[in-house]
Amino acid sequence: MTSPPPRPSTSPLVSRKPVSGSSPSPSPSQGRNPVSLRLYKVLGAGFEDEPTKEALRTLSELYGATTANGTRATLVNGKATKEDHQDDFDSDDGDSEEDTSEERKLSLGPFLSDEVVAPTGAAAHARKNLKRDIDVKLAGSSRKFLSALGGVDQKLDALQEHITTMRAQCDQAHSQLQTTNDACKSLLDQAGNLRQERDTVASQQSILNLFLARFTLTSEEVTALTSRDVPPGKRFFAAMDKAVKIREDCRVLMSVDGPTKAGLDIMTATSSNLEQAYDKIFRYLTSEFQTLGRGNRDRERSVDPDANLEASPTLKEAVRRLRDRPELLSDALAVLSQTRQSTLLATFLDALTRGGPSGLPRPIELHAHDPLRYIGDMLAWLHQAIAAEREFMESLFGLGREGAGRMIGSVRKFEKGRMGEAEEWVGDMVDKNVGKLSGPLKLRVQQTVRSQESPILANKIANLLKFYELTVRRTIGEEAALSEALREMSDVSNKVFFDALEAQGRALLRVILDLNDAALAPPAPVQDHMQALRDILSMYDSSRLDDSSAPEAEEPVGNGAAESSADYGVERVLDVMIDPALEVCLTAAEEKKRIRPTWDGPVFVLNCLTYLQDVLEPYAFASTKRESLNAMIETRVNQLAEEHYQDLLKDTGLNVIVAAIESKPAGEPLSHVDTAQPHELSAVLQKFSTWLSGLEVMHSPRLARLAVQRLHSQIHQTALARLARTYQSICEEVRKPENRYEAASTLLGGQRPFGQIHLLRQIFGLGDEDM
């Protein structure tokens, strides 16, 4: 096996070998060197174990030291080898190439190179003297050890000495410490106690601090509460809250622990602070109310009632707080009320008499000549003022939010106790603030109303007032001064209205009918009078029309009463208006008829009655009066029908026979009565027959003067029907044997209608049914 690679194949070293061309390996001589062979053998025999290698390395060092040449390389190699052995091949980039070359030397060892360099004699010498060399070397080393250890021994002795000294000193220190410790112990105990005490005190202090923080006001808080320099605001209210809270907590504590001195002190202190705070709120509100209440008037002279009064949050909060001291609040509000009253009054008077600063809007009194507009404008101004007051008061009492969209004019309940407390305050304030306006309003309204001669206008004004009375009552309640005033005004105007009506009625009664006037129509004064009634009724009607189309939802306000009184109003109007008219028609007609018998009184009266009835005809609400008129008409119609029948009887001549029938003594034959002797009878029947062919059968000139055609035919037909029955009874009498008419049938059949009732009824245009 002469081929050089000692570790053939396998190893990547082989393949890498050519790359490291710089290898110093002296491979050509290797094959012949016995030592080398031997070594190969030894190595091949498995001396690769670490102790063997180590021994060999030591050996090589031993000798390497003598050969100057290669020592260095060997050392370097040996070192590198070791590393390379442990590491894998790709350990270090920089070294990897060298590694390959050094790897060779690894297994070959330095001997190999020595062997190559040194002559074989050295090896022999080594083999021979190895033991001695080693012994010499060992002896030398031992000597070195000895001398070195001698030095060490000396040093140790010195050290021993030092240690001994130290021990002594330590013992001394220890004993000293012991003493000190004993001495400190009491001190420490003392300190511990003190520390404990301090902790207790500290916790007590913090508790006390907490207590104080919770149960007393800071000086700033007290200042905020009591000082005049700090206006009510966030800080003030926070301090108030705290004071209140302290009192609550304190009360709770005392209820548990019983009254304590501290507790009582706290209660006293906070109570005085709070009272001062309430006083301060009171003062604040009073001064704010004095300026605020003046509203727009400070800025400019406005005549708009909707002065934009606003309540600031502080103001609202102040009011809210003062509600805990109702007497103070009420005093403060009295101030506000005072200013509002005078401001509103002044504004109202300006609106009435002076108008806006630039003349616009024009003063309301400019329209005083137009009573409706004048009063309407005043009331509308008032209504708007009420709305503004109400909004302001609601916002002042914090009712604003939820009610922001509520209709001010809409239905509202005013029952004490059922409204919130704030709601009551608000209602009360609005009532007071606008109440003073009633004076000037009343003065003007009454002046205007009293000067009304036209009942129509008086009625319109009364309606207007009634309407506003309702509106205002809904907004500020029934008991409010202004509601009361409006009610009074509306009563007054109502009275003026009725007074005017009655005056008119009285005037009508003084009318004397013209004796020379043959007319049967209602006289002109009555017609004028009724025209006024017509106007009033249509006014009532239109308002009723609206009311009835409005849903019933208004009942709760209690205007059921108003409604019935309105109806009562109509009844009264009808009485006041119709009665004088009736009286004129009836009594005056009676009188005239007495003086002028030719004048047809009954027809005149019927014409008047039907005329009156006609006026009421369209109105359902006038039904009562209409019924009573109807009854009168019916009576008069019956009377007239009776009269008319008698007239017809006379005209036809049948009255003679009727009288004969009625007046003949019982048992005496009719034909023996003078006026009903056959000859006479025949003459009467002929006269009747002639009448039948006349115009008057169908048409009565007298009844034609009735204004209502229907009554004409009704009365005429009634009379004709009776006439037919009378004819029939005459025929029956004539036919009776006991009346002893010879040839009664011939007698009757001689003239139309030939004794035939149905024929007569035909002529009269009557039906057949009641024969």
Next chain:
Amino acid sequence: MADYDADATELLETYDFLMKYIIIGEAGTGKSCLLHQFTHNSFKDHSQHTIGVEFSSRTVKLGEKRIKLQLWDTAGQERFRSVTRSYYRGAAGAILVYDITNRQSFQNLDRWLTDARALASSNLVVVLVGNKSDREDEREVEWAEASRWAAENNVHFLETSSLTGDNVEAPFLLCARSVLLSIESGSLDPDKAGSGVSYGDRALRRVNSSSRLSFGSLSYGRRKKATSKLRLKDYVPGTSNSKCC
């Protein structure tokens, strides 16, 4: 002491302007419902007839201005005419309502407008509102026709539904905007009585607390308002260019 001034938050609750509006039109056109939607955000079912005149209010925000609206709802019936006439006095705006399903209510508009023009201040802003736009099937008045009428009479116009709440805020805001524009242009002076507008506390404070300059925020707002003005034009009949078709 700084925290006494903490009341700055108060300003949030106050307003810059107070405006009085009157709501007019025939009975049954939905005036009260419209107002109810506006103030309560809900439909007022079983609405009963308005008796005479009723009041409500609401504060709205327009840009950075807060405006308190005092709303006077009137009854449309003839017999209340003489009553309601007294409320035109000092109104800044009139919301004139008709019912798009009722031609009669549209035909009577002239009468209402005449009243309004005669009795209110010359600066009165009128917004015509065609209500019940939800009942399209029963429509009797076309949008175009009403729009023409509005243009001829120089009033704003839009349609709403107080039932669905559709567009109900628009007439009130539109009116307020118009009034504000008049104030800015100087043709309307809130300090004058009878204009139907007055400064609220908030605006007043601004005047009082700092220099006149800061009140110039109104005119300062003018530049900003240029955009809103454009939007406004969409409503104003005759100026809208999207209207041709």
